[in-house]
Amino acid sequence: MLKSYGLRAVNWPLVLVGTITGLFFLTLARLILARHNNFFTFDYDLGIFDQAIWLLSRGGSFITVRGLDVFGHHANLGFFLLVPFYWLGAGPNFLDVLMVAGVSFGVVPIHRYSVQLLENQWHALIPPMAYLLHFATSWVINETFHPEVLAIGPLLMAYVASTRLEWRRYAAWLIAAGIWKEDIALAIVMIGIIVWIRGNRRVGLTTAASAMLYFLFATRVMIPVLSGGGAFYEGFFGPLGSGVFEVVFNALRHPSLVIDAFIAHDALGYLRDLLYPYALVPVLAPIALLIGLPQFLINMLTVHGLSANLQAHYVTMPLAAASLALAEGLRRLKRIEWRRVALGAVAATSLTTSALWGLLPYGIKYDQGNWPLGPNPRAPTMLAAISFPEPEDAVAATWNLVPHLTHRHQIFTFPNPWTIVNWGTGVETPPDPAVIDWLVIDRQVLGESTDDFERVLAEERWEIVLDHDDIVVARRAP
Structure with missing residues (x-):
């Protein structure tokens, strides 16, 4: 007592x-x-910052989500303090x-x-x-x-x-x-x-x-x-x-x-x-x-x-x-x-x-x-979708899937790099869309980019490996 x-x-x-x-x-x-x-986060800005720090941890610096160098975006010098955590998988x-x-x-x-x-x-x-x-x-x-x-x-x-x-x-x-x-x-x-x-x-x-x-x-x-x-x-x-x-x-x-x-x-x-x-x-x-x-x-x-x-x-x-x-x-x-x-x-x-x-x-x-208070019924499909690309593959994805695919050197928010939207400052040379190995797309959030997506599938050679719950994963055909 x-x-x-x-x-x-x-x-x-x-x-x-x-x-x-x-x-x-x-x-x-x-x-x-x-x-x-539950896949309710965004490319802007979580995807940007996550790729930025991952790149610094691997000796890179160009954020393909945003089309800018890490320190051409903001003077986020504190990111260097977070690099060791990214070596450990953060x-x-x-x-x-x-x-x-x-x-x-x-x-x-x-x-x-x-x-x-x-x-x-x-x-x-x-x-x-x-x-x-x-x-x-x-x-x-x-x-x-x-x-x-x-x-x-x-x-x-x-x-x-x-x-x-x-x-x-x-x-x-x-x-x-x-x-x-x-x-x-x-x-x-x-x-x-x-x-x-x-x-x-x-x-x-x-x-x-x-x-x-x-x-x-x-x-x-x-x-x-x-x-x-x-x-x-x-x-x-x-x-x-x-x-x-x-x-x-x-x-x-x-x-x-x-x-x-x-x-x-x-x-x-x-x-x-x-x-x-x-x-x-x-x-x-x-x-x-x-x-x-x-x-x-x-x-x-x-x-x-x-x-x-x-x-x-x-x-x-x-x-x-x-x-x-x-x-x-x-x-x-x-x-x-x-x-x-x-x-x-x-x-x-x-x-x-x-x-x-x-x-x-x-x-x-x-x-x-504003908060996901219950499970996302499409989360298992989304989880399967993001598992297809290998870490070295270049990917274009919809904004809600980008933050789950940012630990790579090339990840773009669709319709980038085919149609440049919210990318760079206007002076950069956009990358060739031919570098993209995978499309990981949520049809429900495509909005005005729906026509771009259908055009890309029609005009280029892609192999559909997943099409379920409005989630489409396509691999560039050889």
Whole structure:
């Protein structure tokens, strides 16, 4: 029997944080594994990133799913850390579980910072739990692996280290965040500005300058050189131009273009929905929100509509910033009565919006087709289909089968390479379709490519080795 003093010595709020985080991890890991194993994942972007890391592990670098060099796509230098796991056989499921772990790890700095600011273990329980319950976290996981998600925890740890003047840890965590994608450098620039505002001028200036130099190197040198035609996303800003300087110049010169973009993407609604799960408390600490400002502006100014969707991975940095601002906003409520009211409001709004807008098991959207809650009746046929090509064979497959065939040097999303769609930057020479050894096709998702498929079968010599459940596998005839 435990002695009473032993029970009192237990940090029950910390135990609760750890338990809830563990349950979150296990639940979302199970769901995302079921999503992939039931053939409900995509070529964009899981297939792209999985082939990219597999290629690096085998000394290659050209992602045939995307038509770009690994680092002509994004500056995902952190992929080198994952290469040893691919030597051991890692693949899409590993990446997806790693992403869930990355989201879950964000609890650590948020909880640590909340304890530091609120000086009350029970009060400090609310911000990290609100972060996990934020509807955007479950949607980001549902979207499958994106490397910038792995930057959440390190970036938050760096910010917390800066408030404690732990500069070596601060630098190490910033590097650990910045290696995952070039856009993270812009958030690091803002952290440097915040550090500068708070009085550490040298550290802040060094941080901001270093991060901006890295961002410019990645986007103006590395990516354009390796892609052969400039960063593929430079055309996403429409009339504002391409490149950071041109976009900033045109935004200042023609503010109406910015206003039009904000209206088109409902910028105020985006901010409202981002902060509402936190009961709008982050508005009390706007300085921390600066961290998410660059990505917010990118999301609003691009003509790429998905970026303005809070259910997409582009919300990663705004969400991280809002989570820090939540803890700082609560700190600003000096009167304990006001703080308790705010904590209650955060608990209520995070739970409510999670149930209404999120994808956790108690939510209304949980069983609306976003997760595969039952077995895919065609999964056995699909599993048989992907077993035909040998690892050295070149394959063209439909988007839902591509992530299961990416551990090879040549894998294309049909109708590539016959008809070029969402491939390269327009300057690459498309490969000769004659190199394709196998077609692995799901007729149910072909859509507009159905005619292309029938034409390829009719005009070229193929041997059908499987045609069942609308799954077709064809081998090029000798």
